[in-house]
Amino acid sequence: MKYLILISSSFGGGVLVGGAYAAFITLIKVFPRFIQLTETKGYLKLYETIYGISTLIFTIIYFSGYNVELGKGFTLFAGLFSGIFLGMFASALAETLNVIPVISKKFKIKKRIKLVLVAILIGKVCGALYYFIILGGSNG
Amino acid sequence: MEKQKVYIGLADKKSLDIEESIYLKDLGEVYCSSENLRKKIENTKVYTGKKEETWDYITAIEIAETLTSKFADIDIQFIGGDKIILEIKSRENRSSLLQIGKLTFVCITLFFGAALGIMYFHEDVNMTKALERLYFTYTGEHKENPLIMNIPYSIGLGVGMFTFFMRIMSSSKRRRMEPGPMDVELYLYDNDLEDYLMNELLEKKPRNRR
Numbered sequence: 644m645k646y647l648i649l650i651s652s653s654f655g656g657g658v659l660v661g662g663a664y665a666a667f668i669t670l671i672k673v674f675p676r677f678i679q680l681t682e683t684k685g686y687l688k689l690y691e692t693i694y695g696i697s698t699l700i701f702t703i704i705y706f707s708g709y710n711v712e713l714g715k716g717f718t719l720f721a722g723l724f725s726g727i728f729l730g731m732f733a734s735a736l737a738e739t740l741n742v743i744p745v746i747s748k749k750f751k752i753k754k755r756i757k758l759v760l761v762a763i764l765i766g767k768v769c770g771a772l773y774y775f776i777i778l779g780g781s782n783g
Numbered sequence: 784m785e786k787q788k789v790y791i792g793l794a795d796k797k798s799l800d801i802e803e804s805i806y807l808k809d810l811g812e813v814y815c816s817s818e819n820l821r822k823k824i825e826n827t828k829v830y831t832g833k834k835e836e837t838w839d840y841i842t843a844i845e846i847a848e849t850l851t852s853k854f855a856d857i858d859i860q861f862i863g864g865d866k867i868i869l870e871i872k873s874r875e876n877r878s879s880l881l882q883i884g885k886l887t888f889v890c891i892t893l894f895f896g897a898a899l900g901i902m903y904f905h906e907d908v909n910m911t912k913a914l915e916r917l918y919f920t921y922t923g924e925h926k927e928n929p930l931i932m933n934i935p936y937s938i939g940l941g942v943g944m945f946t947f948f949m950r951i952m953s954s955s956k957r958r959r960m961e962p963g964p965m966d967v968e969l970y971l972y973d974n975d976l977e978d979y980l981m982n983e984l985l986e987k988k989p990r991n992r993r
Contacts, residue, residue: 705901
């Protein structure tokens, strides 16, 4: 009985979190953007599968503490691609929340919206570098 | 002589090659009681091809103008949209190597991105602690990293994501054909894009007639 409750509650929690995670990524339209940029319309299913599998694998890794030794060079590679994704994710989130259109309308800079985007981009990169290098991340 | 009634149902969008001209039959359906006249109308050229890749549009009015100048005794009825957006793109074979490169890039980005995203979420909400708390609630024992909760949670996460993304699993063929939420989102995104382009085109190249 004890085990039944434990398993069913954690399984239910997992389904909820997984569903919410998938719904969130759908809502902010990251995938359509990727598809538009690379003109790979037929591969949506592949992308979804990769995304789901990666989430599953890294959930298991998160709890198990399993590790592989791929060397320091690999972290550069993984870091770069995680960064690209998170950059798109954050921008897509800001876009979904209509931050930029509202600001550009308030300040009447609709024609120069590209400059605003470049400013945000530089600000984000500088902020990230400052956080990690000068403040030393969350340990600083 | 009484005018012939011609019904024309127009599509919303058409993609064509560079220097490809459009005949009315490419843009939609034509109905008219005389088969002969229908063939003639269908093969009327309504748009002359452009030399470079671009976006353009054609309106029902322009089609009506072309048709009435060619056929005197017809009465045209349009059914459907009044503007058609034209996507002019070269259909040369894109190298499959580039395609594979793009695919790999997107797949790698999504893989590592999803990894970072889910780790980030679990760290943020302190999932290990939460599951330990739940374990204590249900069993009254303290245990670090209770596998009996972690493993079902992980499986549940996978199940949740795949049931969200994948098309419905069902014995009915109709149900299986229904699109997933991401497909719908993609379609909406494309529609928004076309709406925007149409709006831009109407602003930039308004048809100055008369």
